[in-house]
Amino acid sequence: MKQEFLDKISEHQKIIHKVCSVYCVDSEARKDLFQEILVQLWRAYPSFKGEAKFSTWMYRVAFNTAITYFKKEKRNISTQSIENEVFHVTDDGRDEEFEARVEFLHRAIGTLSSIEKSIILLYLEEKKYDEISEIMGITQNNVRVKMSRIKDKLRKIMNPS
Numbered sequence: 411m412k413q414e415f416l417d418k419i420s421e422h423q424k425i426i427h428k429v430c431s432v433y434c435v436d437s438e439a440r441k442d443l444f445q446e447i448l449v450q451l452w453r454a455y456p457s458f459k460g461e462a463k464f465s466t467w468m469y470r471v472a473f474n475t476a477i478t479y480f481k482k483e484k485r486n487i488s489t490q491s492i493e494n495e496v497f498h499v500t501d502d503g504r505d506e507e508f509e510a511r512v513e514f515l516h517r518a519i520g521t522l523s524s525i526e527k528s529i530i531l532l533y534l535e536e537k538k539y540d541e542i543s544e545i546m547g548i549t550q551n552n553v554r555v556k557m558s559r560i561k562d563k564l565r566k567i568m569n570p571s
Contacts (some may be wrong), residue, residue, distance in 0.1 A: 433476040450475045469545040475523040518567040
């Protein structure tokens with residue numbers, strides 16, 4: 411069972427990375443959340459019956475863990491001084507305009523609720539509404555309504571006129 415679990419996690423680990431990147435800005439927090447999601451997946455694995463695709467089940471556990479983790483982290487806000495830190499930044503030929511737009515989109519997504527973040531992540535992963543519905547445990551119609559509202563929110567944030 412352990413090897414089967416490890417094989418499935420290896421195959422689908424990008425899901426965990428994507429969920430972590432949506433819910434955590436700080437790299438250390440992402441690592442902590444990644445570990446927490448793995449622990450929760452392992453704990454829940456014996457109850458995985460195969461009624462849904464493994465990736466669907468994995469998204470559901472990952473989102474629930476991230477939402478719980480995010481709520482817990484909101485209560486335990488910590489700060490760190492960077493006055494004495496030295497930063498070395500190199501220009502590696504990146505498309506700065508594109509990266510700025512992506513960063514702006516990430517900040518806009520960061521203002522959404524936990525559920526909205528989950529839905530938009532799945533949408534950006536090009537999941538169909540029926541799969542989003544199954545992962546989130548809501549109806550397809552509810553996904554469509556929420557997606558429409560999320561798009562409106564993001565338009566207003568990104569194009570305040």
